[in-house]
Amino acid sequence: MDNCNSLLDDAELVYLYDGTLEGMLAAVFTAFARHEDPANIVEAGDLQESMLCSYVPVTTELRYATRVKNGITEKLGERCYEDIKKVFLSDDAQKGGVLYRYIRYSLKAGRWSFTHLAEPEVADFVELRARVEKEAHCMLQFVRFAQLENGVFFSRIAPRASVVPLITDHFARRLNVQPFIIYDSVHGLASVFDTERWWLADARTLTVPKNSSVEDEYQALWQCFYDTVAIEERKNPTCQRNFMPKRFWGNMCEHIPPELRRKQPGTATPTAVARLGAARQKLLEEGYTP
Amino acid sequence: MELLDKLTILADAAKYDVACTSCGVSRKEVKGQLGNTMNAGICHSFSADGRCVTLLKVLYTNVCSYDCSYCINRRSNDVPRTTFSPRELAELVIGFYRRNYIEGLFLSSAVLKNPDYTTERMCEALRLLREEYGFRGYIHAKGVPGTSDELLVRLGVLADRVSLNIELPSEESLRLLAPEKSKASTLGPMAFVRDGIKANYQDKQLSTVRRTRFVPAGQSTQMIVGATPESDYQILRLSASLYRTMELRRVFFSAYIPVNSDPLLPTGTEAPLLREHRLYQADWLMRFYEFDVGEIIDEDEPFLDPLIDPKCNWALRHIDQFPVEINRVPYEMLLRVPGIGVKGAKRIVMARRHHSLRFEDLKRLNITLKRAQYFITCNGAYPEGVVFDPLSIYTLLAGETKKRRAKGVLDGQLQLLA
Numbered sequence: 001m002d003n004c005n006s007l008l009d010d011a012e013l014v015y016l017y018d019g020t021l022e023g024m025l026a027a028v029f030t031a032f033a034r035h036e037d038p039a040n041i042v043e044a045g046d047l048q049e050s051m052l053c054s055y056v057p058v059t060t061e062l063r064y065a066t067r068v069k070n071g072i073t074e075k076l077g078e079r080c081y082e083d084i085k086k087v088f089l090s091d092d093a094q095k096g097g098v099l100y101r102y103i104r105y106s107l108k109a110g111r112w113s114f115t116h117l118a119e120p121e122v123a124d125f126v127e128l129r130a131r132v133e134k135e136a137h138c139m140l141q142f143v144r145f146a147q148l149e150n151g152v153f154f155s156r157i158a159p160r161a162s163v164v165p166l167i168t169d170h171f172a173r174r175l176n177v178q179p180f181i182i183y184d185s186v187h188g189l190a191s192v193f194d195t196e197r198w199w200l201a202d203a204r205t206l207t208v209p210k211n212s213s214v215e216d217e218y219q220a221l222w223q224c225f226y227d228t229v230a231i232e233e234r235k236n237p238t239c240q241r242n243f244m245p246k247r248f249w250g251n252m253c254e255h256i257p258p259e260l261r262r263k264q265p266g267t268a269t270p271t272a273v274a275r276l277g278a279a280r281q282k283l284l285e286e287g288y289t290p
Numbered sequence: 291m292e293l294l295d296k297l298t299i300l301a302d303a304a305k306y307d308v309a310c311t312s313c314g315v316s317r318k319e320v321k322g323q324l325g326n327t328m329n330a331g332i333c334h335s336f337s338a339d340g341r342c343v344t345l346l347k348v349l350y351t352n353v354c355s356y357d358c359s360y361c362i363n364r365r366s367n368d369v370p371r372t373t374f375s376p377r378e379l380a381e382l383v384i385g386f387y388r389r390n391y392i393e394g395l396f397l398s399s400a401v402l403k404n405p406d407y408t409t410e411r412m413c414e415a416l417r418l419l420r421e422e423y424g425f426r427g428y429i430h431a432k433g434v435p436g437t438s439d440e441l442l443v444r445l446g447v448l449a450d451r452v453s454l455n456i457e458l459p460s461e462e463s464l465r466l467l468a469p470e471k472s473k474a475s476t477l478g479p480m481a482f483v484r485d486g487i488k489a490n491y492q493d494k495q496l497s498t499v500r501r502t503r504f505v506p507a508g509q510s511t512q513m514i515v516g517a518t519p520e521s522d523y524q525i526l527r528l529s530a531s532l533y534r535t536m537e538l539r540r541v542f543f544s545a546y547i548p549v550n551s552d553p554l555l556p557t558g559t560e561a562p563l564l565r566e567h568r569l570y571q572a573d574w575l576m577r578f579y580e581f582d583v584g585e586i587i588d589e590d591e592p593f594l595d596p597l598i599d600p601k602c603n604w605a606l607r608h609i610d611q612f613p614v615e616i617n618r619v620p621y622e623m624l625l626r627v628p629g630i631g632v633k634g635a636k637r638i639v640m641a642r643r644h645h646s647l648r649f650e651d652l653k654r655l656n657i658t659l660k661r662a663q664y665f666i667t668c669n670g671a672y673p674e675g676v677v678f679d680p681l682s683i684y685t686l687l688a689g690e691t692k693k694r695r696a697k698g699v700l701d702g703q704l705q706l707l708a
Contacts, residue, residue: 117641118651127656141334145389153388171390173319174326178388218385224294228301229347230338233547233561239340243333254335 008232012039015096016057019043021088022065028100029064031174041096068103076106080114087128089162098124136163142171142248145180146219147212152207153180156251162187165200172198183208223261226254296372297382298694303352303363303468304398307455307512311661312344312393312428314507315450325387325427327450332393345396345430346386350374350412354400358457358468359552360517364399369548373402376415379433380423387427394450395419401470405436409445416448428507435475439482444487451507451539454480456532459525463518467554476511480536483509487537498548512542515569516562521592526572530583533576543569568594575600578632579625597688602628605665609680612665613672617646629661649673661687 015030015038017023027041044057072081081117087099105121106113116122145153153175157164164184167190171180176195183190183206190203249255313331333342356364362369386392397415402408412431419425431449432671433442446452458464461473485668486504506580511532515525529541545566548555572594575581579601586600595603605612605628614623616638624635637655641647648668653658663673663685672678 115640116644117637117655118645118647120654123654124464140332143390147388155390175324176319177322177324214385218389221294221297221382222386222389222391224298225301225346226335226337226343228298229305229341231305231341231344231547232339234339234341234563236340237338240336240338243342244336244338252335262354 008252011052011054014039014055015146016044016047017041017042018060019045020060020064021085023058023060024088024096024099025064025065025068026060027058027096028103029061029068030058031100031211032104038100039097040094041100042093048200071107072103076111076113080106083114083125086132086166087125089166090128090132091160091162092128092131094124095128098128101125130168132161132163135159135161136166138248139163139167142244142252143167143171143182144252146253147215148209149212150209151179151212153178155180155182155192157182157184158186158247158251159184160186162189164189164191168193168198168200220261223254223256223258233283291372293378293382296374296378297348299372300348300350300352300371300374303369303400304347304349304396306362306544306547306549307347307396307398307432308341308542309430309453309510309512309540310342310344310347310396311451311510312430314539315428316509317426317506319344319448320426323424323426324384326427327393327428331428334390336393344393345428346383346392346394347396347398348374348379350379350397350408350415351397352400353402355403356401356468356470359550359554360457360467360514360546362549364550374415376411376418377581379415379600380419380425383419384423384425387425392427394425394430396430396432397449398432399434401434405434406438406441408434409437409441413441413444413448416445417452420448430507433479433483435479437479437481442479442482443486446483446505447503449505451506451509452483453510453512454483456511456513456528458518459513459515459650460518463520467517477536480509480511480538484536503555508539509536510538510540510542511536512544513685514546515543515566516546522565522569522594523587523589525569526576526583526587530576539572541580541692543573564596565594568596568600572600575604580622581626594692597691598684599628601626602661602687606680606684613667613678614665615670616652616668617642627661627662627665629658629665660690677703 013036015027017027024041030036031038038056039053043057047055049055069081072084083282084099087102088093092098101121102125105119107194109116113122114126117126139157143155145155148154162184164182164187171182172193175193179195180193181190183203187207188202188204190201190206191198192201200215292528310382310523311331312327313329315581316329317327331344333344335343337343347364351371352363353370353371353373354361354365357364357366359702379397383392383395387394395416397412397601399408399412402411416429416431416433419429428451429453431445433445433452433454435454437445456476457471464471483505487508490503490506513525513528525543532538532541543566545561545563546556547561548557551557557643560676572586575586576583581604585604587594594600598606606625611623612627614627616624619627621635621639623634624630624638630638634655638647638652638657641651641655642651646669647655649659652662652668663676664678675685
């Protein structure tokens with residue numbers, strides 16, 4: 001180990017890889033080949049070095065990655081490989097170590113290792129997988145499209161895992177007559193659908209055309225519907241935030257505060273809700289009984 | 291009138307209907323048409339009251355010829371009235387669906403002239419949406435009690451789910467508060483829909499890919515809780531029998547919120563939200579945990595204990611069956627342990643095949659031990675520092691509830707073990 005930059009002899013071993021799935025699998029292969037036990041595998045780019053770790057860069061050899069992939073699909077099944085790809089999309093700083101330990105454990109324990117939920121290697125993996133799946137589901141719920149002037153529907157998201165590849169299929173099937181772009185501003189990734197097929201595009205920077213002329217109208221209608229359906233007597237903000245954490249609100253048009261909305265609803269006439277309230281109040285004051 | 295005002299009026303008038311689910315049917319997409327449905331349903335937003343928004347929930351019209359005391363739309367209320375045109379409504383649904391705001395449409399209506407006329411108008415709006423706009427998303431349509439069979443057939447083919455509201459848990463209350471409705475006018479159409487759904491499965495000619503199915507997502511109903519004197523016992527007995535005889539997918543409960551002042555209605559009370567919550571817990575036990583209604587509640591104590599949930603209540607009454615050994619107890623009994631849900635029980639069954647589980651393993655399986663700890667052993671050992679005594683367990687669990695709900699908890703419900 002020539003690249004030892006730690007001050008301690010028993011420092012934790014950390015592999016550095018290039019951020020690709022192949023790089024990750026090649027790093028796992030390297031650990032097997034060298035009989036080493038890395039505590040974590042992290043992307044070389046976004047590294048905050050710790051003095052307690054020694055860092056070893058691993059080169060991405062495609063043939064090594066392929067051997068690990070084939071080993072997994074043959075011994076553990078396609079499904080297991082799909083799960084590994086899913087966990088790879090996580091933003092968790094520990095994902096490299098979790099993946100490595102799960103692969104090592106499973107190759108030893110065999111096809112049914114995914115049921116060994118109480119084993120730490122499996123429990124950590126299952127938890128990360130669940131978090132990625134949860135994030136993907138939240139996107140199915142909270143993605144908001146806006147129609148651009150060129151007719152394409154555009155959505156900006158900021159998820160905690162790079163879930164665009166997991167969610168695009170859902171929207172492509174559902175909205176199949178409608179071209180759209182889903183842009184993940186955190187991971188710099190976009191998916192593009194042209195009503196025939198969809199593909200991923202690297203998108204560090206993006207210039208978005210203006211909204212179409214009807215867009216403000218629909219957003220105003222939706223905001224007005226959203227505000228109206230809440231029942232005052234049942235107000236429960238904690239419950240609301242549990243189901244729909246505030247970190248998603250920034251990209252959802254119904255959460256734009258009224259003063260910042262582009263089209264103000266009901267400015268010409270008092271809103272129906274106010275009228276209902278006034279009518280009821282008047283009746284009560286008059287001592288109304290049916 | 292502007293569309294924005296119409297939407298406000300007709301959404302405001304529909305919001306007291308609690309059913310808002312888009313689940314129960316998978317319909318694949320078709321090239322060139324907008325939309326599909328997913329069996330699990332998707333919630334697209336959560337309103338300030340914490341309820342899920344999955345469908346555009348509106349009335350077709352709030353012009354009503356009925357005068358039900360509890361209802362905001364009763365004809366004697368002086369409120370602004372309006373009606374959608376079918377095209378307006380369809381444009382709204384399509385516009386919202388394209389932006390991923392909703393899973394589809396929930397269309398209810400006040401009674402315009404008479405039930406048949408109302409249903410005919412609703413069918414026309416849905417037909418336009420399905421046929422002209424090719425919409426394949428989810429549609430939940432309200433059946434108006436007293437609608438004729440022919441119109442129900444039309445409605446049921448266009449919609450995924452149909453629901454007829456029981457409204458109040460007894461005939462007596464219905465007569466008092468909703469004089470134009472009766473048990474028979476609701477149960478008749480409900481039974482008709484049930485038979486139609488059954489025919490889906492029996493009619494062999496329908497089993498092609500392009501079949502038209504009748505109410506594929508099943509039917510549901512709802513009743514108002516707290517407006518009339520019925521007990522939880524009566525309400526749960528009624529919903530159990532509706533599940534059994536009418537084969538409903540869901541029975542919804544709606545805590546009574548006073549919107550009208552009427553001498554026949556309770557006044558000034560807070561909405562009984564905790565009671566509604568307990569009823570839903572009991573409902574879950576019947577639908578997913580294989581409890582019989584008789585195990586949850588009986589005539590001697592006709593109200594659910596507000597301080598502890600119905601499953602804890604059952605466990606404390608059957609304390610002789612506890613604690614159970616987590617490594618050996620069958621799945622059915624695992625489901626009956628307070629604090630262990632369907633997912634948790636499945637995880638335990640899966641994990642214990644590999645090796646026997648200790649308490650720290652349970653934590654790794656994401657099992658919350660707060661309630662479960664009193665009712666289980668791991669390899670014969672009871673958790674350290676926990677006392678197995680029904681009375682103290684009750685006090686501790688009830689204390690938790692009190693802490694969580696600093697207000698709104700009823701007193702004088704401690705008769706369980708006293």
